[in-house]
Amino acid sequence: MDTGWIDRLAPRLEAALAAVPGTAVQRAADMPVVELPAAHIFDAARTLRDDFGFVMLVDVTAVDWLGREPGRPRFDVVWHLRSLDAAERVRLKTRVDEAAPEVPSLVPLFGSAAFMERECHEMFGIRFAGNADLRPILLYEGFAGHPLRKDYDIHHEQPLVPYRDGVAPPRSRGTP
Amino acid sequence: MNARLPNPVRAAFEPSNEDDGRVIVNIGPSHPATHGTVQIITELDGEKVLRADVHCGYLHRGFEKECEAHTWHNLIPYVDRLNYCSALINDFAYCGAVEQLMGIQITPRTRVLRTLLSEYSRIADHITCIAAGLMELGAMTAFLYLMTLRDYIYEHLADLTGARVTYSYGRIGGLARDLPAGWLQRLDHILSVEFETYVGRIHGLMDRNRIFIDRMRRVGTLTQAQAVSYGCTGPMLRSTGLARDLRRDAPYLAYADLDFDVPTGILGDNYDRYVVRMREMDESVHMIRQCVDLLPAGPINVDDPRCSFPDKGLVYGEIESLINHFKLVIDGPRVPAGETYLAHEGANGELGFYIVSTGEGRPWRVHCRAPSFVHMGATHLMLEGGQLADVVPTFGSVNMIGGECDR
Numbered sequence: 001m002d003t004g005w006i007d008r009l010a011p012r013l014e015a016a017l018a019a020v021p022g023t024a025v026q027r028a029a030d031m032p033v034v035e036l037p038a039a040h041i042f043d044a045a046r047t048l049r050d051d052f053g054f055v056m057l058v059d060v061t062a063v064d065w066l067g068r069e070p071g072r073p074r075f076d077v078v079w080h081l082r083s084l085d086a087a088e089r090v091r092l093k094t095r096v097d098e099a100a101p102e103v104p105s106l107v108p109l110f111g112s113a114a115f116m117e118r119e120c121h122e123m124f125g126i127r128f129a130g131n132a133d134l135r136p137i138l139l140y141e142g143f144a145g146h147p148l149r150k151d152y153d154i155h156h157e158q159p160l161v162p163y164r165d166g167v168a169p170p171r172s173r174g175t176p
Numbered sequence: 177m178n179a180r181l182p183n184p185v186r187a188a189f190e191p192s193n194e195d196d197g198r199v200i201v202n203i204g205p206s207h208p209a210t211h212g213t214v215q216i217i218t219e220l221d222g223e224k225v226l227r228a229d230v231h232c233g234y235l236h237r238g239f240e241k242e243c244e245a246h247t248w249h250n251l252i253p254y255v256d257r258l259n260y261c262s263a264l265i266n267d268f269a270y271c272g273a274v275e276q277l278m279g280i281q282i283t284p285r286t287r288v289l290r291t292l293l294s295e296y297s298r299i300a301d302h303i304t305c306i307a308a309g310l311m312e313l314g315a316m317t318a319f320l321y322l323m324t325l326r327d328y329i330y331e332h333l334a335d336l337t338g339a340r341v342t343y344s345y346g347r348i349g350g351l352a353r354d355l356p357a358g359w360l361q362r363l364d365h366i367l368s369v370e371f372e373t374y375v376g377r378i379h380g381l382m383d384r385n386r387i388f389i390d391r392m393r394r395v396g397t398l399t400q401a402q403a404v405s406y407g408c409t410g411p412m413l414r415s416t417g418l419a420r421d422l423r424r425d426a427p428y429l430a431y432a433d434l435d436f437d438v439p440t441g442i443l444g445d446n447y448d449r450y451v452v453r454m455r456e457m458d459e460s461v462h463m464i465r466q467c468v469d470l471l472p473a474g475p476i477n478v479d480d481p482r483c484s485f486p487d488k489g490l491v492y493g494e495i496e497s498l499i500n501h502f503k504l505v506i507d508g509p510r511v512p513a514g515e516t517y518l519a520h521e522g523a524n525g526e527l528g529f530y531i532v533s534t535g536e537g538r539p540w541r542v543h544c545r546a547p548s549f550v551h552m553g554a555t556h557l558m559l560e561g562g563q564l565a566d567v568v569p570t571f572g573s574v575n576m577i578g579g580e581c582d583r
């Protein structure tokens with residue numbers, strides 16, 4: 001696959017986002033990666049959409065780095081954007097702390113953000129400030145904890161339908 | 177059991193107290209008329225849908241969490257079960273993402289074979305979508321014709337992979353096995369006889385059928401601006417008239433060597449989605465024939481001890497291969513630390529895998545960008561303003577696959 005566009009795009013991104021403090025643009029093998037503080041995500045996404053043609057938000061997710069590097073903020077929140085005119089992509093990343101896992105919502109810019117932020121919110125407990133509808137989407141009302149966090153035990157169960165009498169929940173242990 | 181279970185979902189809107197004729201109707205999650213396990217809470221005025229609140233997640237089984245507890249190889253059967261109508265595309269997208277992170281170039285034969293099988297799977301997926309959609313409109317004959325054709329394809333794929341639906345056929349760095357003798361001859365027969373027969377009958381029955389057009393035209397319309405904003409890809413986006421296809425825009429596998437059209441619709445309604453899928457099946461047949469002509473001889477697995485299993489004879493015969501086999505099974509392939517995102521054009525749209533490795537045999541994080549899930553976020557736009565009777569056909573034309581949507 002032709003990857004020359006990454007080398008052409010990265011300097012333009014650097015120039016456009018130079019005014020934002022704490023911004024770093026890297027050239028990964030698959031697409032340029034823009035890492036910046038959470039407070040500037042919304043403006044950066046708007047710049048990418050309006051000036052660079054990244055009109056489609058294809059993905060929102062997070063990565064939990066619990067216990068990997070001391071002193072590192074726990075979560076990476078990751079957005080993938082796609083341009084439809086030029087077949088280019090960009091990855092936006094920000095680091096957020098466990099104490100205040102909050103990033104701005106991109107719902108005013110992209111309709112697709114609504115559902116994907118709901119999923120990221122329930123799975124990781126990331127708050128998307130400005131998204132008024134963070135109801136569970138893949139999980140259910142009343143689910144305790146955030147299952148994709150590394151400290152959520154993979155064997156922990158929260159059945160909505162209780163087990164029948166005398167049937168022990170298999171391998172259920174730990175708490176979220 | 178007498179105790180009432182708590183309601184697993186909370187509707188986005190409440191019934192109004194005024195006597196204005198509006199009622200809330202809950203559709204699904206499990207009802208013979210719904211297309212898959214999904215719940216749609218609708219606010220109706222008569223039979224007109226005023227608001228719709230789509231809830232998915234009833235097939236959620238913790239795919240991404242489970243991935244973190246298994247080796248990179250062990251995930252292949254799991255990714256099969258995402259979109260179980262075109263499992264091979266999932267296999268190849270996932271393996272492609274891991275290969276991208278490992279810096280592996282697959283062999284020329286595997287490159288063409290994966291392309292061929294992706295297009296073959298796309299045909300099976302589109303058949304499923306169109307067949308189910310037609311059945312929901314009452315066209316039982318069309319459904320049975322298409323299911324007959326799909327079964328020929330499934331049986332044919334079983335000859336290759338050993339399974340009808342979930343194949344586990346991809347391997348990191350290659351494929352599970354090479355084509356059996358006579359497989360390509362049978363493929364040619366299916367495409368030129370069975371496919372032409374049954375799809376030809378569907379064209380004859382449906383394309384200019386007055387009842388079908390009345391039910392589908394200008395129903396479930398999505399504008400191009402809405403489709404882009406809501407992240408719609410695949411036939412959903414192309415039906416609005418935007419010819420965007422990853423196979424053309426960012427060619428992967430062998431797509432750069434193939435000649436094919438990207439069909440588009442005009443209005444972005446149910447009829448256009450039907451036409452786009454029917455046209456795409458023809459393009460897939462055209463691509464498969466080119467792949468058969470292109471198919472080079474040679475090995476299917478790369479010679480890389482980091483991911484490829486040694487020949488079974490060597491495992492029993494020499495200690496190095498035994499250790500290599502043991503380490504690959506127990507520890508898993510060592511994938512260099514880093515992250516990557518790879519998207520393939522799945523049958524429903526952009527199927528992406530975002531994988532993060534810490535250099536170990538098990539992934540730190542695997543995220544599947546499922547087109548069905550993203551499309552569910554746009555479905556209320558297509559339902560609102562329409563008729564209650566059109567909810568299920570419109571929903572069917574999105575081709576939401578629960579395994580992939582709910583992960």
